[in-house]
Amino acid sequence: xxxxxxxxxxxxxxxxxxxxxxxxxLNVESAYGPIKAIRGVSLKVRQGEIATVLGSxxxxxxxxxxxxxxxxxxxxxxxxxxxxxITAQDPAHIVQQGLSHVPEGREVFPLLSVRDNLLMGAYTRxxxxxxxxxxxxxYAYFPILRERATQHAGLLSGGQQQxxxxxxxxMAAPRLILLDEPSLGLSPKLTREIFxxxxxxxxxxxxxILLVEQNANMALNASDYGYVLENGRIVMEDTCERLRExxxxxEFYLGLKDEGVRGExxxxxxxxx
Ligand SMILES: Nc1ncnc2c1ncn2[C@@H]1O[C@H](COP(=O)(O)OP(=O)(O)OP(=O)(O)O)[C@@H](O)[C@H]1O
Ligand SMILES: [Mg+2]
Numbered sequence: 001x002x003x004x005x006x007x008x009x010x011x012x013x014x015x016x017x018x019x020x021x022x023x024x025x026l027n028v029e030s031a032y033g034p035i036k037a038i039r040g041v042s043l044k045v046r047q048g049e050i051a052t053v054l055g056s057x058x059x060x061x062x063x064x065x066x067x068x069x070x071x072x073x074x075x076x077x078x079x080x081x082x083x084x085x086i087t088a089q090d091p092a093h094i095v096q097q098g099l100s101h102v103p104e105g106r107e108v109f110p111l112l113s114v115r116d117n118l119l120m121g122a123y124t125r126x127x128x129x130x131x132x133x134x135x136x137x138x139y140a141y142f143p144i145l146r147e148r149a150t151q152h153a154g155l156l157s158g159g160q161q162q163x164x165x166x167x168x169x170x171m172a173a174p175r176l177i178l179l180d181e182p183s184l185g186l187s188p189k190l191t192r193e194i195f196x197x198x199x200x201x202x203x204x205x206x207x208x209i210l211l212v213e214q215n216a217n218m219a220l221n222a223s224d225y226g227y228v229l230e231n232g233r234i235v236m237e238d239t240c241e242r243l244r245e246x247x248x249x250x251e252f253y254l255g256l257k258d259e260g261v262r263g264e265x266x267x268x269x270x271x272x273x
Contacts, residue, residue: 020047022176023068023099024206028077030060030067037063040077040234045176045225047265050202050209052219052240052255055229061103061212065178065227066144068210070094081176096124096191100169104180106161108168110154114145117153117164121171138167141197167196168229170201176202176208183215191215207226216253222246228253 023045038060045051046114055061066072068079070091075148079087086094086111095101100121108117115127120132139146142163150154162182169177179198183191202209206232213219220240228236228249236243243249 007047020177021045022047022082023062023210024080025247026078027067028064028067028079029075030063030072030073037232038067038229041229041232041234041238042077042231043227045208045210048202048206048208049224050199050211050222052226053210053212053229054214054216054219054226054233055212056214059229060232061229062180063232065101065180065210065212068094069099069178071101071123087207092124095172095174097139099171099175099178100151100172100173100174101178102165102169102182103178104184106117106158106165108156108161108164111152114149114156114164115149117168118145118171121168121201122173125171125173131171134171136271138170141200142167159186159194162190163197165199170205170207174207176210179209181213181215182211183213184219191218198222216249221248 021044025041025043025204028038028041029036041064043051043053053061053064063072067074068086070086070093071088073088077087079083081094081097082232084097086097086099094134099144109120112120118135119131122134125131139149142160144160145163145167148160153161156164162184166177166182168181182194182198186194198211199222200211201207211219211223220243222239226238226240226243227234236246236249238246
């Protein structure tokens with residue numbers, strides 16, 4: 001059973017209509033040459049919540065995150081972070097605004113030590129005491145990173161690299177983290193461990209998180225509010241509590257039946273490279 005303890009106090013849950021939006025996408029469209037990957041995506045992430053975008057292989061999840069963090073410029077639409085436009089801005093500038101992106105497939109620097117990878121995450125910061133404190137915090141979340149601090153990051157396992165990628169994002173002291181499929185290629189046990197820490201980072205540091213996942217079970221258990229993305233469009237949104245109860249989500253995304261509503265299973269098995 002894949003489940004993370006949730007236990008968020010009801011008062012902390014952010015409902016739709018609250019005026020505490022930190023990230024807002026309006027009608028965002030992004031393409032790779034002639035291929036439209038996302039088609040008019042609108043979504044909100046509220047202060048202090050974990051929001052999730054669920055979608056199967058190729059739905060456009062990674063494209064949404066790359067468009068937010070400035071790696072891809074949208075063809076249409078607008079993106080606001082904390083009330084200011086970040087549409088099509090330079091990725092380095094967006095990180096400096098307080099928004100960090102943990103990319104799909106981790107992308108750690110393999111020939112740098114674990115410690116230097118972490119320091120790379122903090123390169124825009126000048127508060128040395130804060131950096132040292134956050135280094136201790138990530139070592140407390142992931143003690144294995146302290147043990148491996150001087151080793152090349154390329155020698156870490158896939159799960160440890162995921163821990164490092166999340167930790168590197170924390171080192172920038174962001175107010176919002178974009179997290180792209182942390183479960184990719186990991187065992188259920190490791191996935192569970194990583195999700196537990198993601199929830200702790202959200203609760204203990206107050207960091208708002210936008211998580212994209214194919215693993216709907218883990219994502220819906222860890223998150224407050226969810227969007228379902230199909231073929232580049234949002235087709236459903238609700239609190240995760242309610243999404244977990246919806247029949248088509250149960251059948252199609254939570255794997256409670258062998259066959260989804262469309263009579264096929266679209267899960268893709270991806271492996272860590
Ligand atoms: N570099 C690229 N060049 C051309 N097409 C691309 C590129 N990257 C993604 N696409 C296409 O854009 C669409 C959305 O891809 P995206 O990677 O955003 O999906 P995803 O939901 O993240 O999928 P996955 O679960 O496999 O990570 C897909 O049709 C994909 O084939
Ligand atoms: Mg992806």
